[in-house]
Amino acid sequence: MTGSLDFLLLLSVVGVPLAALLAPSVVGRWLLVLLYVVQLVELALLGSGDGARSAVSFSLLGHSVGWQLDALGWFFAMITVAAAGFSAAYAAGEWGTLNARAGLSLRWLYVGLQVNVFAMLVLLAAGDMVALFIGWELTSWAGLLLMLLAGGEAIAAARRYIVYAIAGGMMVLGGLLMTLAAAGSLQFDAVAAAIPTVGTSALWAITLLFVLGFSVKMATMPFHLWQAPAYAFSPAPASAFLGAISARMGLFAIALVAIKLIGIVQLDRLYLYFDALNLRNLLAWVAVFTAILPTFVAMKQNDARLLLGWHGVGQGGYMLLGLVMADSLGSAGGLLHVFNHATYQAILLMAVFAVIHRTGTADLNRLGGLVARMPLSFLAMLIGIIGLAGLPPMNGFVSKWMIYRALILEGQPLLFVATVISTLGTVLSVYKLLHNTFLGQLRLEHETVKEAPWSMTIPMLVLCVVVFVTGVAPGLVLEYVAAAQQALGLAPVAFILGGIDSPAGTLDMIWVTAILLAGFGIGAVLFYLMGGRSRRVHQLDNYAGGHFLTADVRYQYSDNFYAGLMHRIRPWYRGSFAWAEEALVSTFGAIATAARGFFEQANPAHWVLVGTTLITTWVMWHALV
């Protein structure tokens, strides 16, 4: 039995009215989860790399517009549909019921989720550049639907998002139509064939417009300001879905246009200063700064959702960095990181929203000690942060290892050092997240908190299994990554079930995990051989400054975490980009006020004369020259 792309698209279109119909009831919501399972099965049946073509195609304004899902799009589509399914399941039970009672429209939430999936499928299966742009714009606006739902501070974030998104979309449209002018067609083959003949300045313009436009959705610097608040303040399932996959649509589009159509060779041809700084190097540096700065911004966040949102921006930098290395190892690492990030980021956001569900806050200064109250959520977050920090045996380690390895092999020691700095920031801030939420002293008001309901914990724990299994056996995913690389025209990575086996480097996670577990085992054996001495204390007991603090002494030390470190590095946080954005907006506002003044002057009839005079002058100038 093989799948059909048309049936998949039809399913996701039909899903929209179904979502509106079914979302209010619990049973209906589980049926919608089932719908995602069906979509996922259909997608799996399609298979990676067949290039399933949709029978639906249009001739619009002389352009043939059609859809075809290749291995790259398939890889992203699987993650998208699965992420939507997990998010839908998370909200299907108690979360949905309680939040609906609090005034959230579940109908719009599920419709928004399904519209997003549909829009992303339209983008990912684009068979030509018109279809690509249609999918791109639909995806941008569909994201807005989810961001607007929560109201309040989410509205401001969503407005900011849409200005960035339209700006990105318009850059893409400009690039698209300059491509049309240069290539005479918007079919992928024709564009790829015409690119080598395009002059340098036109190619600069086209490439920059595309890459900048697409990278707005990735939130690479300097377009990074919008993403964290826009994703963080959405309702839980929307936030998990957006955080897991939405921004990666930008990476998909960059891979498709910059790597596949324009080609890495052409990016090397575009240089700013002889060979020293070409566009590809420039992108690599943009990527690495995106990996560093947002990570350190994440570290100082006190809202757990924002902390994760900023990490989402930073991890996008890793993906782009791996991709523009464009060797078999680096690009595979970048693509694999898309999958890995989607899995652990979804877990982390779900865990944070589970805590919000039970305690009503995500403020890291007002939480702590929940480990005994919400052990499953703790476990999920622990596995999630191991993934995010890129430590074995979770899957984040594998993709980061591949990127590091590629940087070393490609002779980029500076970039490598920069990514290490970013990883340092990641480790510090995810520890802050885990500690301030689950460790330390429990707060009085949280003493009666219970674990989140199973409808919320099961999706998290299933994802934890995925993170662990694909960490131990990354070959399961690398198979499809290699197919996606081939679809991009890159050399596929040489993989084995446990990881990589190529002249460029060897990594077998099965061994790594075995050694790690053996290490733990030896430690445990030693511990129990030594007598296994341990002392059980009450959870509210604590230890600070050489003194035991018993349960009756309240001592909350998660507040202002990393005080010493922040004291050292605080002067580095200049907020320059936020300042620049604000300055831009207010300058723009002043100019706009002036423009309004032009129309509101007392006697605009003068302008008829002024216009006539100016134009006559222009005509006379023409006569003289």
Added chain:
Amino acid sequence: MTDLTLAVALPLLAAFVRPLFNAGALRWLGQLIGPVVLALVTVILFAHWSTFSEPFAIALGGFAPPLGIAFYVDRMALLFALAVPLVTLLLWPGDDGADGARRQSLTLLLAASLTGLALSGDLFNLYVFYELAAVASYGLVAGNGSSAGYVAAFRYLMISALGSVVGLLGIGLVYFKTGTLNLAELATLGNELADPQGLAAFAMLAIGFGVKAEMFPVNGWVPEVYGAASRRVAALLAGLASKLAVLVIVRILLLMFPSDEARQLLLVLGILGVVSGELAAYQARDMARMLGWSSIGQLGIVFIAFSLPGEAGLVAGVAAALHHLVVKSALFVLAGPWGGAIDRLRGAATVSALGAGLFVLFALSLLGLPPLPGFWSKFLVIGGLADAGTALHYLGMAAVLTGTVIEGAYLLRVITTLYAPPAGSPAPPRQRGSDLLTAGLFGIALLAAAVMIDPLWQTLDALAVSGVDTAAYQQTVLAAQEAHP
């Protein structure tokens, strides 16, 4: 063929007959006369549109040009002429109170003169119809009797009158140089106008006809008038009247001044229009003014499109103009109950879900969300600019793209206000059924256009082919001239 003259004559006649049935036993006839005449004219024009094979000319009353009045009928003229009674019918003012009859008379007068603008093949007649349309619009703007209405109408009158003087100077200059005002004859004399004097004449004509077309910098009346006039009048002026004025400028450009300089002038004024209009709209706090400024920006895009050479420019321009005609008319209709301060609209979506939905639909099309028609019109305009490929064209591209971003910022501000939780008292304003019906019809037209985008494009392409064929224009009119010696 001569029945086409009825398209102008009937509404004109009806406009003068209408006041006779203001009271008394035949009052119902007065109510009926306008819609019936407009429907009849629509049928006549549609019959011509559907059976159209090749352009033809009509010499009114058998008096041949250059003495007589000439109509020239091609696809483009028919399309715009057809839009006039159709849109007027959709925006037909109801008869509420004493002013009703007068408003209906003036609307009929406006319809007659706008149809005349579409069909005339003679510079002097164009001017006459243009002035007639202007007079009708002064009356309509002042018609609601408020002091703001009078102030706005006076402001409009001042600019328009000065503009007309400049335009008349341009016409004089053309006549002085060539000795004729017949567009067909002028088209054969292209060389005589291809000098600085000719260019000056074009500039003056552009300024004269540009007042109604909301062209920069003679559009200072726009926000005031749209803010003060009743929304249906604003819809009529912004949606319909401006397009006919644009058509006149395009005809003049194509037939008389096929020079790069003239196109350049139109491009520059278009760019300034986009930039100034969108910027001002960004700072607007009042719905009707915001729509007015946004309409200046949109017409800037239309001018940019028409400044592109060849068929591509004409297709893009007509597409952008028609799209704006539908969308802005509908938005002004929705701004009827929703006029005034935008902040007042908090939570309006809760009382008028359909109205808010329609607003979102039109806003998205204006922003160019594919596959709505607004996207394709933008696609054509920017595609043409990228194709032309000079520095000035790239500047135009940047202006249109940036303008869209600004537009997104302020339209989303309105949308989020509509969907925000209601502020309590006063309750958010509710849409009226009649307005929703009108806007809904425009919405259906928009969605239908989105579905049938390719056949529409092919129609526009065919229209553009005959539109840029100035040789056919000359032959047709001059042949008609010989037929009536």
